[in-house]
Amino acid sequence: MLDGKSVLITGAGSGIGRAAAEVFAGHGARLLLVDINGDTCKVTAELFGGLPFVADVSKEEDVTAMVEAVVDAYIRLDGAFNNAGVDGAFESVAESTRANWDRVMDANLMGVWLCMRAEIRHMLTIGGGAIVNTSSTAGLVGMGLRLSAYVAAKHGVIGLTKAAALEYATQGIRVNAICPGTVKTGMYHQVVATGAVTEAQIAAMQPINRPADPREIAEAAAWMLADQASFVTGQALAVDGGLVSQ
Template structure:
């Protein structure tokens, strides 16, 4: 574990005093976000399907002086999603912010080669799971903190045609619509809702895609003005800012965090 000064918990930070819910927190962007949010002063509830990964990240946060707990959560199971959000309130007495980052991938390929089972799974996790989580989070924020913020993880692949991952891109584009609709609905209550649209990010999911399609990361980097993939923490930093009070007048946006890929 990195014990350099940048990884030591401090008393003040972007999310000081807030309770944060993070899904997909066992690895990748979600794990990076959980660590970052704790370093920025939040009490964090980590949620994901794999308990071993959750325990590891939770223990890292606690070892650095942060406050973290976890709940095993299957985003395709409505009762599991609601229970995980409720667990944050049980542990910390409130919910202020939530980062809906959990997602599942599908094998790359054209639309006609996507199986119905894969389509149904990516719908259940990447779209319905986000909808379920947002509904539970709005209720929890209303009942406790009163106001707050939600960030959903979309994808730069939702902002244009996505022939390699058509069902994944479709669900992420629908997440953008949910984000915008929720921002309009809950803005009058002081609940902000935004999304981030990461580009190529060095997560386990991205590395698995590169293994199945060797060279895909290099090809994506060649289309990216910054010429490289993001580290998971670089994406998490954008989510942290959107959840913080420093983004207090930002809602209803889908923020590309893509090294300029969408602009190219």
Template structure:
């Protein structure tokens, strides 16, 4: 089952991936399983979670589903407890769950949407880190956490104040976690995807009436959208022992967008 040897492999490790039902989360869960990890497929959408889990098992990987609203503390605590009950431990996690960005200027902000975006895109990352780190400390073992930010973590976009605030916060929490827990052998990093070809992006294009050909050249030096698998590779590397000397880092996967 393991398709990579040595440090980049994840054989014997247990991983949680949140928002694993589709897009980058699904691609990440599948890649971690191919690298040898036993994967908890976490999502609020049961149908989507089963699709990812079934795909992993078809590829002879090991996966189980835990349904969870990651904005709810009791459910996140139960997610980690369930992971340990199923697989015995927790070695790495990719905190990927997200809701669609807001789409209004600040003066017209919908505060209910603002609260929802911060709850899922920021608060959930804090909750996941809290219980993931607690478990890693209880095991007295090293571990790796990858938080999924965005290019909006460092380069704001108009009409996305809640999303930009949440994704900026993800970097801040990532760096804080890396400082607090590096002495315990727990690494905390982030990946910052750019324009990635996911259902969320396709939905936004459909709403706006744009096509990839219209939009991609402004968002990538390659003139195309990224693939979910390309972000998954970054997360898998950060989870692996090949990244054993990397913590507090934000790895951009954005086709050169941030160099503009």
């Protein structure tokens, strides 16, 4: 499905990003694995192949260097999975702090914008490419969980995705977003460990009655990057076990 394609993954050191490295490599992709944590990124590369690269996606110079690195290694960038992001503090709008807002927006929205800008500039020179941005079910609905900054950023990712998809639809560049529901990542286990919610309660939130395995999200992203999805652009695909259909 991705045979011979060069693809970069941000947030590749853990969670959905690490699962994407496994899945994309299994589909034949050549990978540049990007994470702010060099140690975890190196582990992903050791497990699944690809070149590790340390970058903070909220820093313009890091993002420029990231795209230069993949082009230096593989001549071209065919696909990008802009997956890096952070969770937000549990704050209502009235309680929210500027520090939390800036942290969440820098990583989850500005980081996606910086990555897309650099990726698209290169893809225009090679006649096209495909981009998948990680949003969330929190980008589709309000959630009501006192995560206003996170919800706003993830809604912004979908808007940015749709705008870019329309701008470059005639130039061979497809841009889509993926909207995971609850996924069994490190963040999931941390929340359960606090005792604030049980695994049974989390499962009950999904009509399918379980959280996702990270590889299920990665497989959906792989399909959107592949030529098999050549007529799909500007979409926000919910991979959420039916969560937002309730």
